Amino acid sequence: MQSNELKIFNTLSRTKEVFKPVNAPFVGMYVCGPTVYSNVHLGNCRTFISFDVVYRYLMHAGFKVRYVRNITDVGHLTGDVDIGSEDKIGKMARLQKLEPMEIVQQYTNGFHDMMRVFNTLPPSIEPTATGHIVEQVEMVKEIIDNGLAYVQNGSVYLDTQAFIGKYPGVYGKLSGKDQDNLQTETRALKNQSEKKHPSDFAIWVKAPEDHLMHWPSPWSTGFPGWHLECSVMSTKYLGSPFDIHGGGMDLQFPHHENEIAQNFSACGCAPSNYWMHGNMLLMNGKKMSKSDGNSVMPEELFSGDSPLLTKGYSPMAVRFFMLQTHYRSTLDISDGALQAAEKGFKRLMDAYKTLFALKHSDGSINESEEVEITAACDACYTHMNDDFNTPMTLASLFTLVNKINTYKDGGSVVSNISQAALEKLQQTFKEFIEDVLGLKEEASTDDKIVDGLMELIIDIRQESRINKDWSTSDKIRDTLNELEVQLKDGKEGTSWSKL
Numbered sequence: 001m002q003s004n005e006l007k008i009f010n011t012l013s014r015t016k017e018v019f020k021p022v023n024a025p026f027v028g029m030y031v032c033g034p035t036v037y038s039n040v041h042l043g044n045c046r047t048f049i050s051f052d053v054v055y056r057y058l059m060h061a062g063f064k065v066r067y068v069r070n071i072t073d074v075g076h077l078t079g080d081v082d083i084g085s086e087d088k089i090g091k092m093a094r095l096q097k098l099e100p101m102e103i104v105q106q107y108t109n110g111f112h113d114m115m116r117v118f119n120t121l122p123p124s125i126e127p128t129a130t131g132h133i134v135e136q137v138e139m140v141k142e143i144i145d146n147g148l149a150y151v152q153n154g155s156v157y158l159d160t161q162a163f164i165g166k167y168p169g170v171y172g173k174l175s176g177k178d179q180d181n182l183q184t185e186t187r188a189l190k191n192q193s194e195k196k197h198p199s200d201f202a203i204w205v206k207a208p209e210d211h212l213m214h215w216p217s218p219w220s221t222g223f224p225g226w227h228l229e230c231s232v233m234s235t236k237y238l239g240s241p242f243d244i245h246g247g248g249m250d251l252q253f254p255h256h257e258n259e260i261a262q263n264f265s266a267c268g269c270a271p272s273n274y275w276m277h278g279n280m281l282l283m284n285g286k287k288m289s290k291s292d293g294n295s296v297m298p299e300e301l302f303s304g305d306s307p308l309l310t311k312g313y314s315p316m317a318v319r320f321f322m323l324q325t326h327y328r329s330t331l332d333i334s335d336g337a338l339q340a341a342e343k344g345f346k347r348l349m350d351a352y353k354t355l356f357a358l359k360h361s362d363g364s365i366n367e368s369e370e371v372e373i374t375a376a377c378d379a380c381y382t383h384m385n386d387d388f389n390t391p392m393t394l395a396s397l398f399t400l401v402n403k404i405n406t407y408k409d410g411g412s413v414v415s416n417i418s419q420a421a422l423e424k425l426q427q428t429f430k431e432f433i434e435d436v437l438g439l440k441e442e443a444s445t446d447d448k449i450v451d452g453l454m455e456l457i458i459d460i461r462q463e464s465r466i467n468k469d470w471s472t473s474d475k476i477r478d479t480l481n482e483l484e485v486q487l488k489d490g491k492e493g494t495s496w497s498k499l
């Protein structure tokens with residue numbers, strides 16, 4: 001099925017490398033998930049859609065993938081100096097007068113809903129940071145025991161200078177930073193002076209008095225450092241080293257760099273072999289970011305309720321729009337680009353429908369036409385094998401769209417290619433559009449109205465039967481019979497279909 005080997009751009013080596021899983025056909029993939037203190041923005045969605053395609057293609061290529069994506073639900077003190085010592089989840093809890101875990105639940109639910117709307121597959125495991133505090137405390141102990149962390153006033157810091165001495169060339173390699181630029185995010189902590197060196201970073205933080213989310217530990221009542229959860233949960237479920245670690249480009253430093261340092265410090269090896277980073281979704285040329293207020297909510301995009309948009313766009317048109325750009329390139333969102341994507345998506349899906357309505361009939365075979373079709377089908381694999389190149393894959397599918405449209409114009413009967421070539425074309429379309437790219441036909445407004453009306457009719461029929469109002473239930477049955485609509489009563493309720 002595969003026309004060549006899968007190559008992945010590895011941030012660590014900055015080259016495309018042939019993908020060799022540790023234990024083929026099994027593949028372990030970890031992607032940093034959302035911090036659940038507000039609704040996901042479209043930039044987050046882009047990253048998760050990019051890795052959804054990676055997950056889907058790996059499975060399509062025959063790998064048995066365990067996909068782990070975490071939920072960051074510990075209130076971290078990150079680089080946001082403006083929020084002082086208050087963490088984002090705690091701040092939202094205080095503002096909304098809710099429990100921190102209510103905030104977490106509310107936005108986790110919203111995140112899941114949005115992932116479903118974009119037709120992304122759920123991960124195999126979705127661990128939470130708060131569910132793995134014990135393991136995080138264990139890793140801090142290991143790092144201290146290995147002499148690579150020190151305790152100061154109840155907080156624990158990774159000793160970057162000792163680390164660099166023990167593992168030369170590791171710290172800074174992923175992000176390409178030199179020693180002078182490796183100072184990390186702990187500037188939000190008040191006690192900078194606690195650190196032996198500016199680049200040291202907290203792996204356990206003593207909680208300030210008013211900090212809502214905290215746990216006991218041998219060093220203080222506190223909470224784990226921001227990077228620790230991913231070091232712990234990735235290797236707990238995938239072993240070490242595992243195959244692919246992913247996330248947005250903005251996480252390369254300090255998050256992923258520090259994760260690597262933690263894993264080496266605890267067990268002497270890197271967490272993963274391939275590091276993949278998705279590029280940023282930009283808005284007005286700047287990274288889309290919740291904390292900067294420079295973001296569009298997916299709901300606004302669907303409804304068109306934004307001064308930046310002339311209309312709303314469907315989730316699948318937005319997904320298609322994102323896949324038209326390679327995951328390692330930046331993507332600038334604009335109304336014009338979305339309009340073009342909407343047209344392109346419709347053209348693709350129209351051709352997909354047409355393709356399955358085409359009839360084959362024997363005729364004289366046009367060899368070059370067959371070669372062209374086979375080549376475009378195979379090219380879908382070649383492009384996906386080339387570091388998941390979705391724009392080029394779509395370009396090959398559009399070469400095929402042109403062919404399909406000529407068959408349609410010619411009366412929807414295909415006679416100049418073999419039955420086998422037509423079937424290959426159909427299979428390629430189905431597999432790449434649905435399975436790999438995760439695109440699907442959206443229900444039209446008319447379909448949604450029909451579904452709603454049928455639900456109402458089924459409810460009325462149910463009530464009339466309970467009330468022994470046989471004339472109403474008979475009338476419903478007879479009318480549906482005339483319309484050739486069949487009702488089927490089952491354990492899960494009543495369903496309907498067209499005869």
Ligand code: AMP
Pocket residue numbers: 032033034035036042043044045046047072247248249250251278279280281282287288289
């Ligand atoms: P966060 O909820 O901020 O921790 O981010 C969750 C994921 O979304 C991470 O992998 C980030 O790298 C990614 N992300 C954040 N902002 C953007 C953006 N503007 N474009 C693409 N990905 C982003």
Ligand code: ZN
Pocket residue numbers: 031032033230247255
């Ligand atoms: Zn992470």
